[in-house]
Amino acid sequence: MSQLDQSGAVPAAAENAAPAVSLSGERVLRVIVPLVMLAALVGLWAWYVQAYNIPKYILPSPALVAQSLVNDWPILGAALLVTLKITFAALAIALVGGVVLAVLLVQSKWIELAISPYMVILQVTPIVAIAPLILIYAPSTQVALLVCAWIVAFFPVLSNTTQGLKSTDHNLLNLFELYGASPLQTLFLLKLPAALPYFLAGLRIAGGLALIAAVVAEFAAGSAGAGSGLAFRLLESQYRLNIPRLFAALLLLCATGVAIYGATSLISHLMLRRWHESAIRREN
Amino acid sequence: MSSAVSMNAVAPSGKPIVRLEHVSKTFSNGTIALKDMSLTIGEGEFVSLLGPSGCGKSTALRIMAGLGDASTGRVEWPTMPHDASGKPEREIGFVFQEPTLMPWATVYKNVWLPLRLHGVSKAAARERVMSALEMVGLDKFADSYPRELSGGMKMRVSIARALVTRPRVLLMDEPFAALDEITRQKLNDDLLRLWEQFGWTVVFVTHSVFESVYLSSRIVVMAARPGRVIDEMEVDAPHPRGVAFRTSLEYGEFCRRASQSLLSAIGANDHL
Ligand SMILES: Nc1ncnc2c1ncn2[C@@H]1O[C@H](COP(=O)(O)OP(=O)(O)O)[C@@H](O)[C@H]1O
Ligand SMILES: [Mg+2]
Numbered sequence: 001m002s003q004l005d006q007s008g009a010v011p012a013a014a015e016n017a018a019p020a021v022s023l024s025g026e027r028v029l030r031v032i033v034p035l036v037m038l039a040a041l042v043g044l045w046a047w048y049v050q051a052y053n054i055p056k057y058i059l060p061s062p063a064l065v066a067q068s069l070v071n072d073w074p075i076l077g078a079a080l081l082v083t084l085k086i087t088f089a090a091l092a093i094a095l096v097g098g099v100v101l102a103v104l105l106v107q108s109k110w111i112e113l114a115i116s117p118y119m120v121i122l123q124v125t126p127i128v129a130i131a132p133l134i135l136i137y138a139p140s141t142q143v144a145l146l147v148c149a150w151i152v153a154f155f156p157v158l159s160n161t162t163q164g165l166k167s168t169d170h171n172l173l174n175l176f177e178l179y180g181a182s183p184l185q186t187l188f189l190l191k192l193p194a195a196l197p198y199f200l201a202g203l204r205i206a207g208g209l210a211l212i213a214a215v216v217a218e219f220a221a222g223s224a225g226a227g228s229g230l231a232f233r234l235l236e237s238q239y240r241l242n243i244p245r246l247f248a249a250l251l252l253l254c255a256t257g258v259a260i261y262g263a264t265s266l267i268s269h270l271m272l273r274r275w276h277e278s279a280i281r282r283e284n
Numbered sequence: 285m286s287s288a289v290s291m292n293a294v295a296p297s298g299k300p301i302v303r304l305e306h307v308s309k310t311f312s313n314g315t316i317a318l319k320d321m322s323l324t325i326g327e328g329e330f331v332s333l334l335g336p337s338g339c340g341k342s343t344a345l346r347i348m349a350g351l352g353d354a355s356t357g358r359v360e361w362p363t364m365p366h367d368a369s370g371k372p373e374r375e376i377g378f379v380f381q382e383p384t385l386m387p388w389a390t391v392y393k394n395v396w397l398p399l400r401l402h403g404v405s406k407a408a409a410r411e412r413v414m415s416a417l418e419m420v421g422l423d424k425f426a427d428s429y430p431r432e433l434s435g436g437m438k439m440r441v442s443i444a445r446a447l448v449t450r451p452r453v454l455l456m457d458e459p460f461a462a463l464d465e466i467t468r469q470k471l472n473d474d475l476l477r478l479w480e481q482f483g484w485t486v487v488f489v490t491h492s493v494f495e496s497v498y499l500s501s502r503i504v505v506m507a508a509r510p511g512r513v514i515d516e517m518e519v520d521a522p523h524p525r526g527v528a529f530r531t532s533l534e535y536g537e538f539c540r541r542a543s544q545s546l547l548s549a550i551g552a553n554d555h556l
Contacts, residue, residue: 175378
């Protein structure tokens with residue numbers, strides 16, 4: 001019966017299809033341009049080191065860094081693994097804890113009043129300043145690092161999810177009330193899905209922050225031995241003036257950061273692409 | 285200017301299905317949204333609540349639906365079965381001004397929602413969901429997401445969701461106000477056709493004189509500050525109505541009377 005309306009949907013679908021061609025062109029550019037830029041920078045770097053005869057303890061050539069990455073892989077790889085473990089463990093606990101606490105906060109005014117000031121205090125205090133204290137109280141350095149990374153990653157998840165839960169469409173809340181939905185039904189069928197985009201934004205921030213905090217805390221801890229992460233290897237390379245290795249460690253850290261950002265962005269895109277505005281490509 | 289408004293109460297046709305008795309509503313910020321509103325709606329009626337914005341139309345509708353209580357006065361659903369707690373178990377469908385769909389759920393899942401909340405599984409709900417979607421002409425769009433639909437289609441989904449529980453009463457709060465004229469007319473026609481076919485009771489909030497005359501069997505005119513009923517008129521034109529009615533002198537005459545009534549409703553507030 002709704003010929004008029006339905007025909008309206010067809011041009012909409014066609015509209016989506018048309019830009020796809022130019023979009024894939026744009027996508028190729030999006031990959032190629034940064035790659036060309038990277039090649040140019042590395043080339044410039046290699047040329048500069050060679051042309052001005054820069055000693056390797058000041059600025060090693062890209063080739064030397066690559067060589068160090070390969071040769072020192074047993075050490076650096078192990079360190080990377082340690083850092084990754086701390087980062088992801090902290091992130092996982094932050095995600096679960098952040099969501100659970102956010103749900104509690106919006107259920108009860110009392111809990112919110114009692115807890116939120118302390119959440120803010122935790123957030124605004126620089127993690128390097130609390131790290132020494134945590135190192136004293138924690139049973140092991142690993143646990144201390146985990147706690148540090150968790151504190152930092154936790155807050156964006158909590159605050160984003162809380163905001164998402166609070167901004168549920170009130171008409172939809174009315175609708176649920178009208179049909180006699182239980183609080184649990186309202187939570188799982190309405191509030192949590194509505195908060196998902198906010199939560200995912202929090203996840204993207206938390207992923208990067210967890211890595212940063214894991215590294216910063218390790219700097220503060222300055223631990224040594226078998227359980228050392230990338231931060232310790234960085235410091236160690238600096239003491240020993242092993243600058244190629246320092247660069248290699250830095251490179252790994254950067255790559256990890258980018259990978260985490262990419263992965264969280266991808267997860268976010270995949271979860272929202274069917275329905276959320278942020279995941280819709282628009283020409284204008 | 286203030287004109288004396290003559291109040292022509294019109295008796296409802298059919299057995300009373302919902303009765304507002306001296307309902308007043310004062311919000312916590314002191315706004316008197318409704319003052320002493322009494323209204324009886326009969327089974328099978330199509331009643332429009334017509335009035336300027338802010339006159340308490342939505343508030344009245346929400347109180348009927350049980351979304352928020354009246355400050356004083358009573359709402360009765362005399363023919364509705366009561367549930368265990370003594371509350372009338374209302375067979376009501378509610379349509380908001382916005383489509384109010386869950387953007388993360390497909391059309392099917394949106395329409396399934398009222399049944400799902402009562403424990404009906406996705407498969408068991410299939411027949412009812414699809415027949416509700418068929419009624420609004422969207423059965424082919426069951427797997428679409430709301431954002432893939434036009435404004436009119438979203439509104440149709442919203443109506444299908446209200447119909448899926450097979451309610452006896454449909455409460456609609458300016459459902460088509462945000463749509464363009466052509467889509468709106470189409471939806472009006474479809475709604476009217478469904479109403480003629482199924483014989484629901486419809487309470488339809490609108491601020492459009494033309495819409496209220498075209499659709500209703502009775503128009504209840506409200507004025508603001510405080511929100512109250514100031515006039516009622518019967519639109520005793522036969523159904524089915526269509527272009528013939530919309531272009532008739534009779535229609536024009538009804539519109540003229542409703543407009544006058546609405547004007548005096550607005551005139552009752554000097555500042556407008
Ligand atoms: N939740 C609320 N809190 C305070 N005032 C409200 C609330 N809802 C509505 N009002 C006020 O009550 C009056 C009637 O509102 P409403 O029923 O929405 O009018 P209408 O639907 O006719 O436009 C308005 O003045 C509005 O500002
Ligand atoms: Mg309103």
